[in-house]
Amino acid sequence: MVDLSYDFIITLQKEVLRKFGAEVILPADCKHLSHAILDTTTKLVSETTLKRVFGFAVAQHSFSRYTLNTLSQYCAYKDWEDFQQRHHQQAGGAPATENNKWNTLKAKADAVSHYTLLTLKNRSGVPFQQTAARQYCFAHVERFLESDYAATALIAPSGWGKSIALVHVAEHFWFGREGRYKQDVCWFIHAHAAGSLLLKGFSLSTWLDNQLNLGAGENLREYFAQHYKDKGGRLVLIIDGFDEMSVAGDKLRMLYSKLEDFVYSNDRYPWVKVILSIRSSTWSDIFQHSQQYPAFRRYWYLGQEMEEETNINLPPLTEQEVKTVLHNYLFDPAIIRTFSEQFLQRLRYPYYLQIFCQLNADAEKHFVDEHLSLYEIISKFIQQRLFNSPSNSLKIRIIEKMLSLLDLGRNGIYTDKGLLLNQNADLFPAYKELLADNILVEENLSQEIMFYVKVRFAHNMLLEYFTAMKYLQDSQQQITQCLVHQVLEHLPQSPYRVGVFQWLLRFAINQHNVQGIRCIFQGNFTAPEKSQLLESLALHYQHEGKGSNELKAIFPPSYFQQYPVKHYVSDDIFQFRNRSVLHVLLTLVESPEDKLRIRFILFMNALVGLHAEQCEVELLQLKKLFATELRDDVCWVSPYEIALFFYDYLKFGIVDEDVRTRIYQFSNYWSYATQPLTFCQQIVYRSLSCIFSMLGDYETQHRYAQELFTHVPWLRFHKSDPFRVLVLCRQAEACLNLGDISGAERLCRHAEQVVKQYPTEFIYSRYPEMLQKVMQGAVLYAKKEYPRSLRQAEQAMEHLHKLDFKTLAIANYHLLDKLYHHLKMGHQQYEVQQQLELIRKSTSFKHEQVRI
Template identity: 30%
Template sequence: MISFSPIQFETLKSKVLANANIRSITPGDCKALAFQIYSKTKLTVSETTLKRVYGFAYSKFKPSLFTIDVLAKFCDYEGWDDFCERESVPSEKFQNEHVDWKTLSQNAAKITHFTLQALKNRSGIPFGQTIRRKFIDDHFDEFLRGDYTATVFAAPSGYGKTIGLCHWIDEKLESDSNDIILFFSSSALMNVFLSGRDLNDWLLALLGYSQEEDIEALFDINKRNDGRFYLVIDGFDEHMFKNDQFELVLTQLMDIFSFYQSHEWFKLVLTMRSANWINNKHNMEFGLKNWFTGFITDHDLTTNVPLFNIQEIKELSRKINPDVQNLIAIDVANNFNHPLYFQFYYKQNKNNFSLNNIDHICIYELISIFILNKVYLGHYATEKILLLKGLVDEMDFQAGIYELDKFKCNDLLKQYSHAYNELLSIGFLREINSSNDFQFKTLVQFGNNNFLEFTIARKLLLDNNQRFDLQLIKQINNAFNDSEHKLPVIKWCVIHAVKNGQQESFELLAQTNLNPKEKSELIIFLGDLLQRVCFGSTNAEATANFFKQDCSDGFFYYFFGLELVNTDYKKVLQTLLKFELSDHKKVLTYTALATIAILQLDLKQLEDHLAKLKSFPQDDFHQFAINPLHCLNAIYQYLKYGMIRKDFFAEITRFYFNPPKQSETVHNRKANDLIFLLSAYSTFICRKPHKTLRFVNALYTIDKTSAETSFAYNFFLKVAESDAYFLLDKQTSLLKNNDEISASHKQEEYLFTPFMKSLFYGLKIKNAISSNDYSAINSYLNCLNQVSDESGNKLSKLFIYASILNNEVLLNLDPQLYKQVSYNHTRLLRECGLSVDVFISPKSEVLALKVKVNN
């Protein structure tokens, strides 16, 4: 074995760069450097070897004697031994004569700068375009304020631990503090085993000191000037080592920690995966009180590194492409709060980066790309697939068991041990040891739900001969019940169907047992997916044939329901219009689009959709129990001019005094439900709540099936009924309905779509006004504004504002809230181009005038 000194090797690497006139090496420089070395020495060191030497590629072994000999010859030495001999003597003399804090700082800075540069160059997004993260500063502030010696940043792979730490170290190095930072990644610890040295001695060698010198003596308090020494190790994870190696390094590191923990100037900082912290913190328990574990954001994963928030996503986007103003919906942004997925998206779109084109499909594409590159195209690909299939086979979906006892599946893991270690290293799987004094318990889990759901879907499709059919849907319905994983698994199956030209099976989605919220998410997802298919190149011929036909009834009517209204729902309906629909289905589609325009107070869109509807023959409207064109036109006339169409409300009166028979087919009921609910809410225009109650009672009579079986349909009828009770000041009836709906929301909040929630919070506000509980109004109003913005429901906000402004008691109790609501109300009217006179009652005008006088 050759004598290998890490500090001397670092010096040689620096001399190589100096001789090659390279100030700061990047991966692209390695090829040119290899050519320079060959030109001078006529000996070959490959580009790949140089990438390993300079930290751009992972290496389990030290460089060969040939490599370091060639590098020494490139620097005009006879070889490695000559280099060591000529460099060591003056270095040792210098060490012995100048043992102080400044020397330590200089030597540590060399290593830290090299580590920083290597990690920055590996950043998926160019480091200069990444952002500092506030949680890092908060973490260190609390760590340094307390009586702690060590801290850890623990999070799964891809949470941005390393980049966040690099920013903090950069800022620390630029400051005028007397602190020293010795920073290296865990791959550098392999040198401990390659050199056969103790970790403490190895650190001394890195800093330029001999083994005989005690590092404690170097820290002269007079020269330190209150400076701290930070030992920072990035990526201190089990998968980087063999078991015996990791245990040895951990033991030696804990020896260092235990020796220096009494010195307030010594600080140990580690980053590692959550699973590694969970599995090994028991080895640190003797000094756990000296460990600061940060602010845990996910107790299940023991994670103290948060995902991106919306502000960080916007800041990062601006830094990547300052010329583009990025707009992104909150629900879509939540998929991109994971730094790893954001990085994948950047790599796919770095030439024209913008978040404006992101839809609900992007996250699935990014996950697919990750799995393709890391699982399907990596080492042991076949073994990985067989292992993952075997792990899913061991799960019990009905019992909700998605993590496996390692003891029970150990034979499978041993059979595919190389594949298992690879999947652990990329974070696709993780191993959690939660043993106690009573039992051994180690669990094998997927790295996140996205990986789990993708793997389950692939396994189900494989077992079903890669077909998305009724048999598969029944299997999913039976296996998952109310599981949170059910909808994502269905989405992965739908993506598979599109990529394999199985679009005709979409009509089977009507057979999926989903609650209203899940159905809303699936429909929006389908809208984005079909739009991609329509304009994409995937299966172009199959796609063209798919749209050159009428939708099946099952597929078409699956898209309809007032509960589905959302800002993204328009795209779904517009995609439906690309099919060659029957006139009846076109009328329904434009009616739904017009309904969205009403809720969003978009009169221009409403005019356009009315024009489309008026172009259809009158015969196409006769099959509806209530003419949707008459209903929509009555609402338009009121919004635009404040006009109340008496002829339409006469039609409503005839309807509830002589209601039609109950619809026989599911599809007819589905078509009428939307129009019935639209008509019910339109009755508030004429400000006759008794008319609303009669109409709602008629709907209960003629459509018992929908009222009894459809949670959403019954909810909308209850809310319409409650609004009428509010106007009639029937407090008992209003409170009864409020309590029933509140109980449903408390027990089954997942059933409520964003639009349903906006009506729910509107009802809570009206009930608070009716019962004189004015203190609750402000909190409910904040919730209403949030969910209304999410669903695009401006109409509900407008009428709630009007209800508040019409209440004189609130004006006297909370004039500031009243003033804010008045301002929001007026601004909303102006933004939507609506007349203030139409929506401000005389009483509200008088109260608003009082506010101005009082202020």
């Protein structure tokens, strides 16, 4: 076997491609190239070997002399030695002298590094040119290079993007066109290449000494320490993927022992640096014991983000880096802006982002809804990392034991490692694979006097998935009313319970099990839970192109008479963010009241988004509904009149005095509130607070809120009702504008506590939650706590950018405008004014009238 430091592999690749008649080669071309080599030389170089030569697969060791000779003969050379000698002469090669030994070493390092870079780029799950450079890694390596530390490592689970991060780092500092440290010698190798030498008995020191043929007993580091004028810069050794080597644990420990020996021996040579990538599970096994020794921390730089419990120092991608990858992948920027915060948080894990990009690889294919994509990503991840694994049976045993210890989620998300493995040595290798694949995560809470390691699933969605599959396994893969009742009884109301049912629903959809879907929807869920399940169902059939026909088979005529739509769509008018789901519901419901409920939600969604043209469409539909199916005299003012009042005021700045007079007569009609309200009456009561705010009549707004809580006593006790939070925030707004700052602060604080205490009630009801944040910023401004007000307003704007609540965005921008002016932040104030101008141009509503 030849040494890995040969200089002419890249040149040989180019010669082979020239002979083959191609400028670039793809993995599929390696089969045809193998045939061409066989025809020319009568010698066989397999397709797999060619993939390793061109970097499409990992080279487990250096290339054989047979492979190199055959490729050289294909290019019309006698053998590999002849190829090297001819090209060495063409390059004007000369023996190394004291003046060019550093350059000779650099030339060797560059040849190997370029090959490693090519290999890692070709292995990238997302095409390398579409990946994003991680600024954290640049900063981490920069701090390390400027320090006295001898070594550093990027530590994270498998699929975290460590290798691609190292490629970006290598190009940024050493190999890019504008590399910052061109004079350094950077030796970038994969651990398979280094490991094959180390296992033979070599040390890294001996290997480096051999690169310049210094002679017996001479040491490279000592040589350049004595001839420091000949040294151009640092000697940086980057080793990627030591723990990807398929060697026994004792051999892996031996490799790391040799690596540590090399690191510690560089104490007198601060210009020799080592950069390593390693999985967190391996770091825990191999290196964590070294942390007991002071010397370890003196030599190893672990960075500012190191999490001692999970052994991770490489954070996930930032949200901006995720968006950069998606933009590079030619996703429509308008679609990217619609991604929810939760979805972007999932895509921050590079492996999930890779799967998502692969799911949308076809440029002609329409984007898969983020909700559906999330479940597809998890499903594919589990399929690849668990079910396709040779040790899947052992892994499933561990997961089943984990679910048993967690009582399917009732006992929390953590369990004890000792209880999980129970000293069963047969499970240890499979357990290590689950950690390496980022299905399970360890959190080491050990202290000097005790050993305690907790284990959890890497993400809650994995726990939800495996819990749902366990329920299905116990019910013989059948979704029945008994199963639904069992889950509802066993799991308390929470987002986790909804997540489990999302997986059960997905299973029923994939199995075309209509009866199973009906069983799920007949369960005793809360309205928000049913809303989420219905959205998943509607989105699936919309994506499949089947639409309402399939849904009508699930929800036949009269279904929503037996199970009213109010159990699926909350009375909170700002609940649904997905208009397409509401349009699907419109094709299914039959009663006029259900149609009114959905149409008014659609109107209010368009209104808070300042979509004037969509408001006109919904107004027309509301008018038809009252003309044909509903009476408009069931309340002192009808929902259609309320909607038209909103529209006319915002569009033209005009007020229908007749409607206004009747609206202000609300005190005469509180008798309605003591009886069960029709939905028409509910719409009116819910709209009044917004109308008074829109008109700027804060005295009436405050009086209305007080009378509402007096005459509708049930509202006082339904703390989690989003409408109640909305009224509290409007009352705080009134107090603030009437000079009662302490009253406004008290109301805002109470609303904030409710939102935090009942988060599940506000999964869709984001409008009251965001209104509270905007009002909190305004209260802090009134108290002249400008820094706190600024933080609150900027945090609110981060959320509002992701939501289509332009009415609130305008109010928050006006607050930021005042804050930036007061704090003399002219540049930021100018940007806010530009954003306000963009909103003004995007709508035909009058900007100055917007106060809802």
